[in-house]
Amino acid sequence: MKDLYRLMPEEMEKMVVDIGQQRYRADQILYPLYYKFPKDISELRQLPSAIRDKLVLEGFMIGSATEIHRVVSDDGDTTKLLLNLVDGTPVETVLIQYPSTKINGHPRSTICVSTQVGCAMGCVFCATGQMGFMRNLKAEEIIAQVIHFADLLAKRNQHITNLVFMGMGEPLANYDETIRAVRLLTHQRGFGIGQRNITISTIGIISGIDRLADEDLQIGLAISLHAPNDKLRQKLVPTAKPNSVNDLIAAGKRYFMKTGRRVTFEYALIEGVNDSLEIARELALLLKGNGSHVNLIPINPTAGNFQRPNRKNVIEFEKILYNAGVNCTVRVEKGSEISAACGQLRTDIIG
Numbered sequence: 355m356k357d358l359y360r361l362m363p364e365e366m367e368k369m370v371v372d373i374g375q376q377r378y379r380a381d382q383i384l385y386p387l388y389y390k391f392p393k394d395i396s397e398l399r400q401l402p403s404a405i406r407d408k409l410v411l412e413g414f415m416i417g418s419a420t421e422i423h424r425v426v427s428d429d430g431d432t433t434k435l436l437l438n439l440v441d442g443t444p445v446e447t448v449l450i451q452y453p454s455t456k457i458n459g460h461p462r463s464t465i466c467v468s469t470q471v472g473c474a475m476g477c478v479f480c481a482t483g484q485m486g487f488m489r490n491l492k493a494e495e496i497i498a499q500v501i502h503f504a505d506l507l508a509k510r511n512q513h514i515t516n517l518v519f520m521g522m523g524e525p526l527a528n529y530d531e532t533i534r535a536v537r538l539l540t541h542q543r544g545f546g547i548g549q550r551n552i553t554i555s556t557i558g559i560i561s562g563i564d565r566l567a568d569e570d571l572q573i574g575l576a577i578s579l580h581a582p583n584d585k586l587r588q589k590l591v592p593t594a595k596p597n598s599v600n601d602l603i604a605a606g607k608r609y610f611m612k613t614g615r616r617v618t619f620e621y622a623l624i625e626g627v628n629d630s631l632e633i634a635r636e637l638a639l640l641l642k643g644n645g646s647h648v649n650l651i652p653i654n655p656t657a658g659n660f661q662r663p664n665r666k667n668v669i670e671f672e673k674i675l676y677n678a679g680v681n682c683t684v685r686v687e688k689g690s691e692i693s694a695a696c697g698q699l700r701t702d703i704i705g
């Protein structure tokens with residue numbers, strides 16, 4: 355079966371012409387796909403039924419996700435779904451809302467999508483990493499997660515304002531499908547979200563970062579650093595190369611030079627592992643003066659025996675960076691009681 359959500363507008367035009375129809379029919383498929391969220395070709399009402407039948411005959415379908423489990427945080431701001439993809443694969447997708455941050459009168463609503471089932475990078479504190487790698491997601495399977503939430507939000511008269519590739523998996527290890535999804539989701543004739551409202555988070559695949567910088571996209575990049583030196587980083591990210599810390603700083607600079615987009619370094623704070631004030635000073639020294647931004651993420655205890663540092667420690671860690679002039683934020687803890695860390699829900703439900 356061929357999923358209509360896979361096709362770029364130009365490919366959609368070629369497809370309709372190939373099946374003997376006029377080019378303009380493409381937009382009669384694209385518009386409902388991205389604004390009405392149909393689940394079946396029969397719902398593409400703008401198209402004459404003969405064309406709908408032809409599409410079915412040609413093996414086309416509309417891939418949509420089915421919700422199999424939902425958890426909502428106590429404050430109602432975080433909704434985490436376990437979604438079944440067309441082939442029955444369960445993936446996690448999260449909505450994080452910030453009711454106090456209004457964008458054109460609507461709450462900031464960020465969707466966090468998965469790009470792989472499992473992950474080969476093996477980060478010791480990450481539930482997805484501990485699952486191992488199962489498979490890459492197709493662009494249309496990434497889009498299905500977005501569309502599911504777009505539909506859910508539309509029913510509340512809200513919409514997706516931001517999109518982050520921070521769910522299960524390593525987006526740059528599934529480069530082509532991730533970029534296809536980004537292009538479809540940002541295309542004016544596709545979902546049409548602004549490139550600047552998208553962030554890709556990577557554990558640091560250097561070739562992928564450099565490729566991304568050359569894509570002529572204005573998307574944000576977050577690099578998961580987690581340690582200021584290679585010895586510690588390799589303990590947390592077993593697949594990291596021996597010189598990854600410096601390589602990542604350099605790749606971040608190149609990305610900034612090419613795109614003009616500031617790079618964020620993510621730092622998962624783990625009690626007694628990478629949260630000492632001495633390590634904070636080492637991190638400050640490493641990042642000082644390079645204009646980057648650090649996002650401290652007190653971890654959700656998932657894999658292994660890792661714990662989140664106490665609040666006081668987090669604030670002191672942040673203060674050291676701040677005093678060194680390193681721009682820094684602490685990720686607002688949302689949804690930790692609903693297993694909102696990446697890969698956690700699938701692990702809890704599916705095992």
Ligand code: SAH
Pocket residue numbers: 479480481519520521522523524525555556557576577578620621622651652653654655656657695696
């Ligand atoms: N593979 C990419 C993107 C997905 S992980 C990457 O690693 O960047 C997205 C973010 O979730 C990463 O910054 C990662 O550090 C964070 N994360 C993973 N496990 C976590 C946990 N147990 N608690 C909090 N954050 C976690």
Ligand code: SF4
Pocket residue numbers: 473474475476477480481482483484521522523524557578696
């Ligand atoms: Fe993979 Fe990211 Fe989890 Fe590491 S933190 S195992 S790269 S998903």
